[in-house]
Amino acid sequence: MPTSLAARLQGHDMASAERPVSGPVAELGVRLRSRLPGDRRFGAPIQAWYPVxxxxxxxxxxxxxxxDEWIDLPGAKGETPGLTNCGRWRLTERFGLVWACPAGSAAPPDLPxxxxxxxxxxxxxxxPARADYDQAVLGLLDPAHVPMIHDSWWWRSQARRTKTKAYTPSPFGFTAVAADAFASTPAYDLVSTDRKVTIEFRLPSIRLERVTARDFDLINLTTVTPLADGEVVLRNLILCSAGALRFAMPMLSALGRTFLRQDIAIxxxxxxxxxxxPLVFAxxxxxxxxxxxxxxxxxxxxxxxDGDYRNPVAPEVLKWVT
Ligand SMILES: [Fe+2]
Structure with missing residues (x-):
């Protein structure tokens, strides 16, 4: 199902550098492939921090x-939100968002x-979207997602090219570093052609893209929050060291809403x-x-x-053509 499902629904195929897959992740792929369709394959969303x-x-x-539970916010009556405790829920603030985590959750991942x-x-x-939670999270990860879903000319290169990314384990997830000039959006050429782009994924559903160039830093954060079974909220925010860009916030936010509408449509x-x-990891x-x-x-x-999290991801360099 993952990658190429969205591509197939759009009538595209995605070329990949085929090679044998091994290790614990490959074993998981075999297990998933062997399951019968129709079950709840991936389980409920993890008990962890989500922006609310x-x-x-x-x-x-x-x-x-x-x-599927309601949380009363203590700051709703004009006081400063109590961002430490709210009945059964812990609350905190990070990146300008309030995040909630069920108080009884064992070892939730730290926030970035x-x-x-x-x-x-x-x-x-x-x-908000009516969507399967895991399917929404895959949209944060899938290499086919951007070229097939966010296909605006100014966001993706129209030419098909081989893209190379180096993946490494990082806290509660993994991080991809663009290893060639084509592996990130051409829109970042406006910032600098000499830039470093890293994309961190952290459980439960946090995609954190960082762009670093000379005298310039940008953070692009996208999250999926499970409201209830089959209901999620997608969020995106961008923070930047170029303070003057705040005047472009209405336009940039409108572009962000366009992206989310494209996500929701698929x-x-x-x-x-x-x-x-069928589940196929190809x-x-x-x-x-x-x-x-x-x-x-x-x-x-x-x-x-109640044990330690053991990161199953090993370093890998991945290539694909999009
Ligand atoms: Fe998207």
């Missing part, structure tokens, strides 16, 4: 929903650290169909999806057994 509301808006919001230097918010967008086409489609383009399922399984096991 934008911090600047939290005073006007009395309650939020997570895992904010940047050392203060960055300016230049875009924010959020949108997710709603998939809703209800995912459990009935070559390099599906490795990040396999990393995700292996990572989620490892964290579920650690939480169930």
């Amino acid at each position: 509301v934008r911090a600047s808006r939290s005073r006007g919001v009395s309650r939020v929903r997570l895992h 650290s904010p940047p050392g230097a203060p960055l300016t918010l230049i875009a924010y967008s959020e949108a 997710l709603e086409r998939l809703e209800g169909r995912s459990p009935h489609l 070559g390099d383009p599906d490795r990040p999806s396999a990393f995700y399922f292996a990572s989620k399984a490892a964290l579920s096991k650690a939480q169930r057994e």
Whole structure:
């Protein structure tokens, strides 16, 4: 199902550098492939930190929903939100968002650290969707996602090229570093052609893209929050060291909403169909999806057994043509 499902629904095929797959992630792929369709293959969303509301808006919001439970926000009556304890839920603030985590959760992953230097918010967008949670998370990982779903000319190169990314394990997930000039969006050429782009995925559903160039830093954060079974909220925000870009926030936020609408359009086409489609992990383009399922399984096991999280991802260089 993962990578290439979205591509197939769009009528495309994705070329990959085929090669033998081995190791624990490959074993997971074999296990998933052997399951019968129609079951709840990947389990419920993990008990962990999820963003539930934008911090600047939290005073006007009395309650939020997570895992099909309502959380009353203590700051709703004009006081400063109590970001440490809220009944059964722990709350905290990071990247300008309020995050919630069920108080009884065992060993939830740490949230990523904010940047050392203060960055300016230049875009924010959020949108609810009727979607399978894991399918929405795969949209953060799938190499086919951007060229097939976000296909605006200014965001993706129209020419098909081999892209190479080096994946390494990172806390509660994995990080990809673009290893060639074509592996990140051409829009970043506006920043610098001499840039470093890293994309960290951290459980449960945090995609953190960092762009570093001379005198320039940018963070692009995308998350999936499970409201209830079959209901999620997608969020995206961009922070940047170029403070003047805050004046472009309305335009950049509108572009972000366009992206989320594209995500939702494909997710709603998939809703209800995912459990009935065959699971196939085929070559390099599906490795990040396999990393995700292996990572989620490892964290579920650690939480169930109250043990340490053992990262199942080993360093790999992956190539694909998009
Ligand atoms: Fe997307």
